Amino acid sequence: MRPEPSLRREPGFGLVAALFLIVVVTLLVITMARLSTVQHGSTSLAIQQARAYQAARAGLEWGIHQAVGAGSCASGSPDMAGSGLAEFSVSVGCESDSYSDNEGNPVQIFRFTAEAQNGTPGGRPDYAYRRLTAVVEN
Structure with missing residues (x-):
């Protein structure tokens, strides 16, 4: 004859299950924190890239205004002080060709x-860095 199997629960199973859940939840929290940090850095970089584009575009507009007004090439570094783009350095180069x-x-x-x-x-x-080009006929 065989002894009847015991239907009693083994002691300590609840503790093992609780520890497993704590470890899984901790890993999820760490993963979410890392994703949040990466996403914040990506957003900040995207904003700076958009601002670099606007600064380069402002430089193009400055160069076009100088050249069309004077009829000759204007190269230089427009001042961005007093604007939201003050932390950007902008340099504008110009080449011109004349023909009939x-x-x-x-x-x-x-x-x-x-x-x-x-x-x-x-x-x-x-x-962030941006380089823009434009061609204008006068």
Whole structure:
């Protein structure tokens, strides 16, 4: 004859289950915290990249205004002080070509390059750089 199996629960199973749940919940919390940190850094970088684009665009507009008004190339670094883009350094380069069209009228072509950056590469975690070009016929 065989002894009847015991239907009693083994002592200590509840403790093991509780520890397992604590470990799983802790790992989930750590993972969520890391994802939140990465997402915050990505959002900050996206904002800085959009601001770098706006600073480079402002540099292009400055160069176009200078060249069309004076009729000659204007290169330089427009001042961004007093704006939300003050932390960006902007440099604008310009090349021009003159020629005559089919009717003999003088035409001048300006090629602008504007670069905007907020520091040096590797110098800050939210470093952003943008380079824009434009061609204007005058």
